[in-house]
Amino acid sequence: MSHVLVTRREGAVLVLSHHNVAARNALSPEFYTAVGHALREAADDPSVGAIVLTGAGGHFCAGGDLRQLVKRRELPVEARRARLEDLHDLIRSVRDCPKPVIAAVEGAAAGAGLSLAMACDMLVAAKDAVFTVAYVKVGLTPDGGATAFLAEFVSRQVLTELCLTGAPLSGERMHALGAVNRLVESGAALSHAITLATEISKGPQKAMGRIKHLCRLTMHHSLEEQLELEAQSMVDAMGSDESMEGIQAFLNKRAPNYIQLREGSE
Amino acid sequence: MSHVLVTRREGAVLVLSHHNVAARNALSPEFYTAVGHALREAADDPSVGAIVLTGAGGHFCAGGDLRQLVKRRELPVEARRARLEDLHDLIRSVRDCPKPVIAAVEGAAAGAGLSLAMACDMLVAAKDAVFTVAYVKVGLTPDGGATAFLAEFVSRQVLTELCLTGAPLSGERMHALGAVNRLVESGAALSHAITLATEISKGPQKAMGRIKHLCRLTMHHSLEEQLELEAQSMVDAMGSDESMEGIQAFLNKRAPNYIQLREGSE
Amino acid sequence: MSHVLVTRREGAVLVLSHHNVAARNALSPEFYTAVGHALREAADDPSVGAIVLTGAGGHFCAGGDLRQLVKRRELPVEARRARLEDLHDLIRSVRDCPKPVIAAVEGAAAGAGLSLAMACDMLVAAKDAVFTVAYVKVGLTPDGGATAFLAEFVSRQVLTELCLTGAPLSGERMHALGAVNRLVESGAALSHAITLATEISKGPQKAMGRIKHLCRLTMHHSLEEQLELEAQSMVDAMGSDESMEGIQAFLNKRAPNYIQLREGSE
Numbered sequence: 108m109s110h111v112l113v114t115r116r117e118g119a120v121l122v123l124s125h126h127n128v129a130a131r132n133a134l135s136p137e138f139y140t141a142v143g144h145a146l147r148e149a150a151d152d153p154s155v156g157a158i159v160l161t162g163a164g165g166h167f168c169a170g171g172d173l174r175q176l177v178k179r180r181e182l183p184v185e186a187r188r189a190r191l192e193d194l195h196d197l198i199r200s201v202r203d204c205p206k207p208v209i210a211a212v213e214g215a216a217a218g219a220g221l222s223l224a225m226a227c228d229m230l231v232a233a234k235d236a237v238f239t240v241a242y243v244k245v246g247l248t249p250d251g252g253a254t255a256f257l258a259e260f261v262s263r264q265v266l267t268e269l270c271l272t273g274a275p276l277s278g279e280r281m282h283a284l285g286a287v288n289r290l291v292e293s294g295a296a297l298s299h300a301i302t303l304a305t306e307i308s309k310g311p312q313k314a315m316g317r318i319k320h321l322c323r324l325t326m327h328h329s330l331e332e333q334l335e336l337e338a339q340s341m342v343d344a345m346g347s348d349e350s351m352e353g354i355q356a357f358l359n360k361r362a363p364n365y366i367q368l369r370e371g372s373e
Numbered sequence: 374m375s376h377v378l379v380t381r382r383e384g385a386v387l388v389l390s391h392h393n394v395a396a397r398n399a400l401s402p403e404f405y406t407a408v409g410h411a412l413r414e415a416a417d418d419p420s421v422g423a424i425v426l427t428g429a430g431g432h433f434c435a436g437g438d439l440r441q442l443v444k445r446r447e448l449p450v451e452a453r454r455a456r457l458e459d460l461h462d463l464i465r466s467v468r469d470c471p472k473p474v475i476a477a478v479e480g481a482a483a484g485a486g487l488s489l490a491m492a493c494d495m496l497v498a499a500k501d502a503v504f505t506v507a508y509v510k511v512g513l514t515p516d517g518g519a520t521a522f523l524a525e526f527v528s529r530q531v532l533t534e535l536c537l538t539g540a541p542l543s544g545e546r547m548h549a550l551g552a553v554n555r556l557v558e559s560g561a562a563l564s565h566a567i568t569l570a571t572e573i574s575k576g577p578q579k580a581m582g583r584i585k586h587l588c589r590l591t592m593h594h595s596l597e598e599q600l601e602l603e604a605q606s607m608v609d610a611m612g613s614d615e616s617m618e619g620i621q622a623f624l625n626k627r628a629p630n631y632i633q634l635r636e637g638s639e
Numbered sequence: 640m641s642h643v644l645v646t647r648r649e650g651a652v653l654v655l656s657h658h659n660v661a662a663r664n665a666l667s668p669e670f671y672t673a674v675g676h677a678l679r680e681a682a683d684d685p686s687v688g689a690i691v692l693t694g695a696g697g698h699f700c701a702g703g704d705l706r707q708l709v710k711r712r713e714l715p716v717e718a719r720r721a722r723l724e725d726l727h728d729l730i731r732s733v734r735d736c737p738k739p740v741i742a743a744v745e746g747a748a749a750g751a752g753l754s755l756a757m758a759c760d761m762l763v764a765a766k767d768a769v770f771t772v773a774y775v776k777v778g779l780t781p782d783g784g785a786t787a788f789l790a791e792f793v794s795r796q797v798l799t800e801l802c803l804t805g806a807p808l809s810g811e812r813m814h815a816l817g818a819v820n821r822l823v824e825s826g827a828a829l830s831h832a833i834t835l836a837t838e839i840s841k842g843p844q845k846a847m848g849r850i851k852h853l854c855r856l857t858m859h860h861s862l863e864e865q866l867e868l869e870a871q872s873m874v875d876a877m878g879s880d881e882s883m884e885g886i887q888a889f890l891n892k893r894a895p896n897y898i899q900l901r902e903g904s905e
Contacts, residue, residue: 173886173889173890174890176877176882176886177886177887177890179877180877180878180882180883184874184878187874187877187878188870188874191870191873191874192870195866195870198862198866199866202862242846242850242876243842243843243846243847243850244885244889244895245882245885245886245888245889245895246843246846246876246879246880246881246882246883246884246885246886246895246897247846247873247876247877247882247885248846248849248850248853248869248872248873248876249850249853249869249873250869250870250873251866251869252862252865252866252869253869254853254854254857254865254869255857255860255862255865255866255869258854258857258858261817262791262792262816262817262818263760263788263791263792263854263855263858264759264760264761264762264792264817264818264819264820265817265818265820266854266857267739267760267761267850267851267854268761268820270850270853270854271739271760271839271842271847271850271851272838272839272842284817323862327860327861327862
């Protein structure tokens with residue numbers, strides 16, 4: 108197990124906790140590798156229904172490590188680029204994981220830490236959490252998909268201001284802007300995220316994987332493209348054990364039991 | 374005339390009312406055919422200025438008929454797909470109709486019923502209307518453009534939650550999220566929709582058809598593509614009888630009369 | 640200097656003020672040329688950190704000049720199109736200018752005046768400013784990117800209503816919809832815009848140019864395309880004098896001084 112990532116199970120929920128507390132969970136190559144590995148394992152483990160990603164010690168993630176960045180400017184362009192791809196591969200891992208990934212954010216989610224929080228499928232945040240597109244303050248530009256993820260819910264005018272000034276957004280403001288699924292008291296983000304993840308983990312696993320995929324792609328699709336993707340997904344789902352169970356349960360006025368289907372195969 | 378679709382005129386407004394009340398207006402092949410037919414007729418009828426789509430008996434539409442869906446899983450994949458295309462052709466008919474289509478929603482707009490409501494150009498909803506992306510509850514995935522239409526006004530985080538949980542959204546919440554043009558008291562959606570449609574039906578018909586098209590395509594266009602489409606549309610509009618009437622009326626400080634232009638040809 | 644555009648400097652801020660007061664700053668070929676010219680000069684002048692665009696006499700811009708439009712319908716289609724391209728080139732100039740452009744809006748921002756205000760990177764508006772997609776009232780259709788820019792922050796349902804009815808939006812409503820960076824008292828838009836521009840002008844100029852570009856393109860990109868653009872931009876920024884200054888200042892707990900870097904070359 109990695110030193111910077113502590114993993115534990117809470118029933119069907121896998122909790123991934125960043126432990127680089129002295130640096131407010133600043134990012135590191137070790138963290139990228141460990142999270143990518145954990146997400147790939149979770150994808151293949153039918154007992155994992157949902158994943159929570161959080162940071163230990165009261166901060167989600169302070170972003171890149173500036174002491175490392177100072178050294179990186181001495182590297183050739185190709186080497187700088189390779190280090191960036193490690194971050195971007197992490198963002199892709201969150202996107203491509205077929206299980207829902209929920210960010211639980213306390214304290215700082217700054218720079219690439221903000222990107223990582225916004226890359227998740229859902230967001231639970233403490234009221235006093237602080238999201239910042241901090242890059243401009245040190246003469247840098249956003250990475251990790253920060254501009255892509257923020258543009259999903261703020262106007263271009265606000266996006267531009269946030270990225271040009273690095274002004275902080277509280278959890279409360281992020282909730283008002285529509286990007287926070289559960290706004291909670293300071294210190295309560297992880298427990299609420301686990302509750303939400305537990306509830307979701309009871310759903311139909313294959314259908315939920317398809318739904319995550321649909322929700323990720325729709326903002327980049329024309330209506331025609333999305334209708335096609337929805338149709339392919341629905342045709343598959345119609346023949347699944349999950350919909351058999353779901354529809355029978357509905358018609359018989361009982362609760363569906365999707366958990367029993369997890370170990371078997373269609 | 375179809376048994377499941379009652380059509381009537383209110384001045385220049387065509388009202389289409391779904392009548393499958395015992396099943397809370399669950400969808401049927403007969404309904405798809407009847408609405409598609411009515412929209413094509415309305416497109417060619419200069420006396421129709423706008424269209425209102427609603428459901429009788431206190432519910433907009435409960436979505437797909439689960440008893441039919443149970444049978445459909447026995448069908449070969451191609452046959453399942455064909456039935457889905459009937460729904461998707463209905464969504465395309467609403468999009469492609471050159472007249473504005475306004476949904477008047479009371480009670481349930483569930484599953485493909487939500488998709489149909491959101492496919493319309495404008496939305497009038499009762500405060501206590503209930504919108505749900507219900508599919509996941511029975512092990513299915515969204516269709517009818519549900520994910521495309523919701524992504525136009527909610528964040529990806531909220532979209533994912535709605536689709537993974539099937540949680541209900543009230544008319545009031547949909548209004549707060551920005552997708553409802555008129556939020557009204559329970560029972561008043563149809564009358565307010567007709568009022569809005571009547572007002573709009575007085576506008577310049579050809580320009581309004583172009584405007585609907587611009588509003589539909591912009592979210593899938595780059596700025597350059599949309600500038601091109603706006604320019605083509607404007608160059609046409611500049612030479613139209615409608616703009617002649619509109620500009621002359623403005624300069625002469627009188628109200629324009631676009632109705633007189635409807636029967637003639639440019 | 641043009642008669643319809645008054646330019647002045649406020650420190651590092653270039654203020655462009657439309658002076659066609661008798662016509663509530665209706666657009667003219669002279670204005671297009673003058674703004675395009677001023678923005679190109681500002682792009683090349685390292686002493687300009689940010690630009691404010693406003694209208695004199697209490698109105699931002701009333702849009703196209705209807706008396707001119709009446710004559711334009713007599714022109715061949717190619718000539719009509721050429722005049723539209725002049726407007727669209729102005730919109731492109733605002734987009735392509737590497738310095739942030741902030742609109743300061745009092746009174747009317749109607750038709751192409753609304754397009755021009757929304758084309759800017761940020762927006763400062765008086766509470767009682769009035770934004771209207773006025774075209775439909777005179778039988779015309781939107782241009783200048785109006786439909787593209789509004790779709791960035793309103794639902795398709797609201798976009799369609801605004802464009803089909805020409806209904807006015809107050810500065811207050813535009814702020815609630817998320818498109819206004821600073822909502823101010825009537826008469827105070829210009830002074831607040833200059834304050835915001837002055838603050839922003841202290842930032843790292845090259846990084847800010849890249850950030851503006853990222854913020855403009857993200858809504859038209861897939862996540863993969865935007866990650867690529869962010870990576871290219873970050874790799875450049877990592878090697879810049881600006882990030883050297885920014886990171887050193889941060890590690891030494893002092894304020895960065897990006898102004899000193901403006902005259903030099905990397």
